[in-house]
Amino acid sequence: MKRVNTGIPGMDEVLHGGIPERNVVLLSGGPGTGKSIFCQQFLYKGVVDYNEPGILVALEEHPVQIRENMKQFGWDIKKFEDEGKFAIIDAFTYGIGSSAKKEKYVVNDPNDERELIDILKIAINDIGAKRIGLDSVTTLYINKPMMARKTVFLLKRVIAGLGCTAIFTSQISVGERGFGGPGVEHAVDGIIKLDLDEINGELNRSLIVWKMRGTSHSLKRHPFDITNKGIVVYPDKVLKIK
């Protein structure tokens, strides 16, 4: 089975070699846990280190802001957009505003799953994408939780069908034990949980791989840091919380 390297130091060791190709992985965490950074690093490193084109489906932030945020970690994605190796699908602005006019891929109504999927298919074909980041999947069903499972299945079918591997970020509440609702948790191929826990008056970052179809993986909770070069995971350390 082919593996997709995450591009996050230490993470592939945790996954015993990377994410199995075509898997859709739920990256679940509360506010401030580093979901977006993990997702962006996965895409940027894919292009730079593995020459695998990637697409970021932006549901939470303006594409302009995303490019800015990524630059802070030294990830200049504009160049790769111009080279046709990276694409942002703007599902945030609804095509409103002057800077939105410059975006190539725009979803005018993110509530319309068919439009989102059509544009995703086009973008995948255009750049020969191998990696998809969707930030966040929660936005797609925030006001229609009954549809969550169906939406995830629809996306999974397209993404895996076209040979891509994906990370879907899932927004949960602080202290929530689940990963984003039973419908979604059971539908995805893998679950990585990012946590931020207060221990003795200090916040600690850690992640744990809860499931990953097609591979064994570390069953331990690993601490990680957010540095100015992105996320670094410590596969040799274990964090024991409560």
Added chain:
Amino acid sequence: MKRVNTGIPGMDEVLHGGIPERNVVLLSGGPGTGKSIFCQQFLYKGVVDYNEPGILVALEEHPVQIRENMKQFGWDIKKFEDEGKFAIIDAFTYGIGSSAKKEKYVVNDPNDERELIDILKIAINDIGAKRIGLDSVTTLYINKPMMARKTVFLLKRVIAGLGCTAIFTSQISVGERGFGGPGVEHAVDGIIKLDLDEINGELNRSLIVWKMRGTSHSLKRHPFDITNKGIVVYPDKVLKIK
């Protein structure tokens, strides 16, 4: 009373000889606990080791993907499908897509219990099935919880009536104490719970048989592993959690 061997190393010891024939067993667990693997192993080993034809009712995944997943454990089910010893009932694709066209048993509307049951009866007769795996029963009533009990009774009547023994996977949330709702828990003949618990920064797998009509069974929580040959249960070990 006749027993049905699970085909899972260590599991029959836990069950004091296997699952009593005609029992419908709820296999309950959160995401990543190994429900689908347990269910597939039960069916595959049934054919290979005990010459008992089996049917997998696929509600969560594409039949093509299921065959792929099973192959990773060395379980090549295609051959037995061709020999008429194994069947997948496709209740996932709705008959949409080219590969779905090749499936023999297709439920076009999984919300229509009567259609599902009719096709199940046909398939049981066609291959002389003795084992049924239904993955997952939760899907059948996810948006109509009031119908859960009735649905389970309906299936139970057909399956036991035709002399089959069944495993129904039940999707629950992480940390949930129950097994899938009171209506279902009391209706089934047996309950096996698969758990994934974080203990001191490490995930631990274990299972416990909560009830099994027609037999005594271990009342202990047993650790298990998911190896590259499937699930292995340790009947001589006990996991003490919390």
Added chain:
Amino acid sequence: MKRVNTGIPGMDEVLHGGIPERNVVLLSGGPGTGKSIFCQQFLYKGVVDYNEPGILVALEEHPVQIRENMKQFGWDIKKFEDEGKFAIIDAFTYGIGSSAKKEKYVVNDPNDERELIDILKIAINDIGAKRIGLDSVTTLYINKPMMARKTVFLLKRVIAGLGCTAIFTSQISVGERGFGGPGVEHAVDGIIKLDLDEINGELNRSLIVWKMRGTSHSLKRHPFDITNKGIVVYPDKVLKIK
């Protein structure tokens, strides 16, 4: 006050002599706790050991299956049915199916309390019943909880009015502290709770009598076993949980 012996070894000692006549006792427990076995043993031993005819109102299982289940404990009830000392009221099949056609007492619509009560009255008169087992009372109001209290009062009036003593099984969720809802708990004459608790990786069976009108009783939690001859309670042992 006259007592009704339970026929369960050790249980009468726990009840300081048996259940006071005409009491309606709620037998509450989660899945797999042994409610049905307790109820069936109460009825079978009533006929065999005390010559008290009994009626089982079957709401959860097919009468044919119930006779099978009871046989596994060596309780052959068919003979007593033929002798007019035992009766099953079939409130499960709705009169559908060939084997249901052979049942003598059939409730066509269990949602119609009046029909259920009318048939119960007839059966009580037919065999001169002294004991009633109703398995489960939960089924009667599962989709109409507001009616629970009224339903229990209605049944209680008929049963006590005709001189019978009854056990109503109540299905609760795992870990639930109550006994089946405030309306019911306060309406019945007695409450016996059956528990299945995981202690250090092992399931433990125990029961506690929470209330019993008309008698003092043990206030202790007693362990019990389900053997191949039915339930055995240990009145001299106490289980301390949590």
Added chain:
Amino acid sequence: MKRVNTGIPGMDEVLHGGIPERNVVLLSGGPGTGKSIFCQQFLYKGVVDYNEPGILVALEEHPVQIRENMKQFGWDIKKFEDEGKFAIIDAFTYGIGSSAKKEKYVVNDPNDERELIDILKIAINDIGAKRIGLDSVTTLYINKPMMARKTVFLLKRVIAGLGCTAIFTSQISVGERGFGGPGVEHAVDGIIKLDLDEINGELNRSLIVWKMRGTSHSLKRHPFDITNKGIVVYPDKVLKIK
């Protein structure tokens, strides 16, 4: 301020002299805690020991059954009913049934508060009642919780206005921390909580006076027993739970 003696050994010490006259006291407890016995003892002893006529408003049980139950503790209330010193208001049978025909005070529709209050006023005048027991007040608003506060205020006005002192039993769930809902708890003049707690595998009875307008009272949790002569409270003992 005049005090009303409870007639329960030890209870008046706990209340520093009895219940202040005209108080409406909520007697709150789960199933099997002894609420009805406490209420009946308060009324019976009132007649026998203090020559204070009393009325029992029966909402949970048939008047015939209540007379039976009371006899078990040696409280023969029939005689006092005949002497015009005790009355049962039957708000249970709806006037249906032959024995109900013999009852003097019958509320045909307990959902009609006005009818209940009118009959209560008549009965108070008829026998010159000084004590009222209402078992249970919960029944009056079980299916209309928004009306609870208003109902209690209505009753309180009549009862206190006519110079009576009352005990209202309140049915709560096992383990519930409150006393029957905020609307009611704040409306009554006093709250006595009866508890049944499992400690180390044994049920323990205790009560605590949570509030009592017009008097100081013990702030301790006192154990009590239900003997064959009724309730006995131990004012010199304290039960420490959890």
Added chain:
Amino acid sequence: MKRVNTGIPGMDEVLHGGIPERNVVLLSGGPGTGKSIFCQQFLYKGVVDYNEPGILVALEEHPVQIRENMKQFGWDIKKFEDEGKFAIIDAFTYGIGSSAKKEKYVVNDPNDERELIDILKIAINDIGAKRIGLDSVTTLYINKPMMARKTVFLLKRVIAGLGCTAIFTSQISVGERGFGGPGVEHAVDGIIKLDLDEINGELNRSLIVWKMRGTSHSLKRHPFDITNKGIVVYPDKVLKIK
């Protein structure tokens, strides 16, 4: 900033000098915690010790009963009512009943906030009130929680606008952590919480000032007693619970 002395021994020390003028203070507590007594003492002592006229808005009890209750602590308020230094606004009787006819300030429909506020304004002007007690504010929105915040703001504007300082009692459930709902808690100028906690089988009274705009205050939990002369707070003692 001018301070208003509470008239409760020890309380002004806890508040570092009294309640800042024009503050609306939420006095929050479960049943039996002493909210009404605190409120009445604040008003009575205001008239007697500080010559500050006060108004009690009575939503929970009959004005006649309130005068009785206050007398038990030696607080004879009738005299001050006659002198025009104290007023009760009867928002309890709806003007029904003969004794209600004698009340000077009657709110016929407490659900009509405008009527309540109009009468409050008149009463404030009539007696030149400086202190307001409203018992309880919960009653005003018990069946319309969405209106709570708006109601409190409306009252606050009138009361502060006319130069008064107020205590609003808030009824909460036993063991509730909040003070009466987020809308209210954030809208008031101060929060004092009265607690009644069972510690080792004994009830303990304590209070804690959670916020008080315009002043520093003790951040400690202070025990208090309800004596036959009213509430006494112990500013030098600290109660550690849980």
Added chain:
Amino acid sequence: MKRVNTGIPGMDEVLHGGIPERNVVLLSGGPGTGKSIFCQQFLYKGVVDYNEPGILVALEEHPVQIRENMKQFGWDIKKFEDEGKFAIIDAFTYGIGSSAKKEKYVVNDPNDERELIDILKIAINDIGAKRIGLDSVTTLYINKPMMARKTVFLLKRVIAGLGCTAIFTSQISVGERGFGGPGVEHAVDGIIKLDLDEINGELNRSLIVWKMRGTSHSLKRHPFDITNKGIVVYPDKVLKIK
């Protein structure tokens, strides 16, 4: 990246240099935790110490009252309003009342987001504002929680688009673990939590920065005080709670 100094002693150290420019920061806390003071201090010190004009959007209190409150900490804001360096947008009075007539910026219907945003834009342009305080953002969606995320995004776009940095106070309940709802928590650029915890009978103030886009920050819980000169944070101290 440019930083905005908070003007709160110790806070910039906690933030490793201040709030990154254009960030919208959620300042979340229960009643009495000091949210409004933090927000006002941020604005006042901005004008005085850094010559950065600021705007306070007042949704919870009358502008007149806000000026009063600020004066108590020695922050006389009127002068800066006159100089065109500070503005209050009155979204509290609805323009009702004589003093409201004197306000320059009035939102007549705070439920109309468009009106609020239009007036905010005008005020920002008028005074060249660099800092925005919005107290509280909760008010904007208190009765329409589904709109929370959309409202925050709308405000964020305007505020960041015009080059301002903002603090939005968020009202949560006592003991609540979250920060104001998942929709909001994930939408903002930063989260600072203010806490008030009872430890051994004494209230303790502390804050923790949960996330802050564009900067590293202390991951520790720091105690703080509310002095008569405003908030002082202790960056070298850590509070360990629970």
